[in-house]
Amino acid sequence: MSQFTDEELMRKVQEGYMVEGPEDMTEGYRKALRVQLTVQADTELMSAPSYWMAARYAPSTNTQVSAHAIIQDELAHANIAYRLLEDIGESKEHLVYGRQPHEFKHPYGFDQPLDNWAELVVATGFFDRAGITLLTDVHENTSYAPLKRALVKIGMEETFHLRHGEVWMRRLSKAGGEARELVQRAVDWMFPMTIEWFGLPDAMKRHSGQLDFKLKGLTNDQLRQVWMASTVPLCEELGLNAPAHWDNVKGEYVLDYPFPCQYDAVDKHWAFDEGEISWDSVFERWKGRGPMNEIYVESVQRSRMDVERWLAA
Amino acid sequence: MTTLSLPVVERRRHAGLPPAVTSHMSGGRDQWSPPLKEAPVDTVQGTWDLLQEVLDPEIPISLPELGLIYGVEFDDGVARIELTFTATACPCMEFIREDITDRLESEHWIDSVELTEVWSPPWTSDRITPEGRAKLKKLGVSA
Numbered sequence: 001m002s003q004f005t006d007e008e009l010m011r012k013v014q015e016g017y018m019v020e021g022p023e024d025m026t027e028g029y030r031k032a033l034r035v036q037l038t039v040q041a042d043t044e045l046m047s048a049p050s051y052w053m054a055a056r057y058a059p060s061t062n063t064q065v066s067a068h069a070i071i072q073d074e075l076a077h078a079n080i081a082y083r084l085l086e087d088i089g090e091s092k093e094h095l096v097y098g099r100q101p102h103e104f105k106h107p108y109g110f111d112q113p114l115d116n117w118a119e120l121v122v123a124t125g126f127f128d129r130a131g132i133t134l135l136t137d138v139h140e141n142t143s144y145a146p147l148k149r150a151l152v153k154i155g156m157e158e159t160f161h162l163r164h165g166e167v168w169m170r171r172l173s174k175a176g177g178e179a180r181e182l183v184q185r186a187v188d189w190m191f192p193m194t195i196e197w198f199g200l201p202d203a204m205k206r207h208s209g210q211l212d213f214k215l216k217g218l219t220n221d222q223l224r225q226v227w228m229a230s231t232v233p234l235c236e237e238l239g240l241n242a243p244a245h246w247d248n249v250k251g252e253y254v255l256d257y258p259f260p261c262q263y264d265a266v267d268k269h270w271a272f273d274e275g276e277i278s279w280d281s282v283f284e285r286w287k288g289r290g291p292m293n294e295i296y297v298e299s300v301q302r303s304r305m306d307v308e309r310w311l312a313a
Numbered sequence: 314m315t316t317l318s319l320p321v322v323e324r325r326r327h328a329g330l331p332p333a334v335t336s337h338m339s340g341g342r343d344q345w346s347p348p349l350k351e352a353p354v355d356t357v358q359g360t361w362d363l364l365q366e367v368l369d370p371e372i373p374i375s376l377p378e379l380g381l382i383y384g385v386e387f388d389d390g391v392a393r394i395e396l397t398f399t400a401t402a403c404p405c406m407e408f409i410r411e412d413i414t415d416r417l418e419s420e421h422w423i424d425s426v427e428l429t430e431v432w433s434p435p436w437t438s439d440r441i442t443p444e445g446r447a448k449l450k451k452l453g454v455s456a
Contacts, residue, residue, distance in 0.1 A: 065403075066407070068404075152454065153453075157371055160339075160371050160404065164404075167407075
């Protein structure tokens with residue numbers, strides 16, 4: 001157990017102290033780290049079946065290779081995060097194979113079906129950009145040294161995912177016609193989906209152990225701004241409509257729709273015209289999980305027990 | 314592509330946030346020198362020098378440092394590059410080809426680029442140059 005109290009450790013990490021292992025942690029630090037790593041691991045893990053089911057829409061063997069390389073990276077990144085969780089006393093076996101679908105902590109965006117190649121490439125362009133936005137911040141600011149070291153390679157690999165998304169978004173947009181319409185339709189539901197992913201606005205955010213213990217550096221609103229600062233100009237360059245604009249007076253990106261708002265997962269439609277809803281209703285929707293939640297989790301877990309039984313026979 | 318990144322950087326500075334998360338500069342595009350005013354005397358060496366600016370899409374070391382370039386010939390405005398990839402399932406083949414072509418064809422003395430894939434001898438990490446190895450070590454990546 002740590003020789004520090006929570007308050008002492010919070011002060012020390014703000015001064016640059018790096019935590020190397022459980023012996024340096026307080027229980028408060030361990031809990032905050034566990035929550036952050038679980039979200040990170042589950043997000044990487046659940047992106048894999050989501051992309052995997054969409055990879056069948058790849059238009060060539062070469063693009064199949066690229067799509068599967070992304071899936072391979074995501075699984076490896078999940079593996080690293082679960083391994084870090086094992087270091088602080090959690091069980092990877094339980095986390096991956098012992099939980100019910102609704103117990104996973106990945107964002108609602110990875111509970112949605114990706115129904116064509118355009119949706120897969122916008123997902124790598126938007127969702128992976130959210131992932132790299134969050135992880136770059138953690139890499140630059142985290143007080144947990146093993147996580148900082150693990151993120152060096154993860155960051156490099158994620159840039160390839162982004163480029164894959166951007167190159168294909170550009171290609172399909174330039175082609176015009178149906179290709180462009182499909183990209184725009186994907187942007188229409190995935191842009192607000194990613195905005196929501198970053199969570200509660202700072203003004204409503206309860207106390208954040210992650211920031212107090214310097215497990216990350218930027219707030220939810222700052223991370224949303226970082227994501228928009230590269231996503232909105234990309235959409236503008238490609239002639240795609242993104243529901244946000246740069247406000248010169250405020251000096252930040254501003255959303256052009258009520259936030260948060262309701263989402264119809266069947267039609268993949270955000271009800272902008274129905275106005276702002278409460279965050280409690282958003283949490284309720286997240287808690288109910290999305291249409292692919294059980295299918296994605298089942299695809300990861302399904303053979304575990306069978307093969308264990310065969311091997312034990 | 315460079316024109317896109319400028320307003321982004323400007324806006325972000327204004328917002329007091331860290332550098333943009335973007336892959337527009339993948340392949341080392343932000344470090345590419347402006348095109349040469351005059352063709353180099355040694356066009357083969359000049360082509361190698363340009364390739365030295367093209368970075369791997371995932372790891373920020375150059376393609377020659379990674380040992381992917383097997384040969385360079387130059388003949389009458391045509392740059393012929395023999396290259397390999399780290400694996401037959403390299404997911405970045407297309408990006409690497411695009412980066413080489415974009416960098417070389419930005420030079421007025423290079424009319425076109427011909428890329429030939431070579432799989433023998435196969436690439437191994439032994440092909441990484443000492444300079445490349447030193448950079449990787451600095452990045453915390455073992456080779």
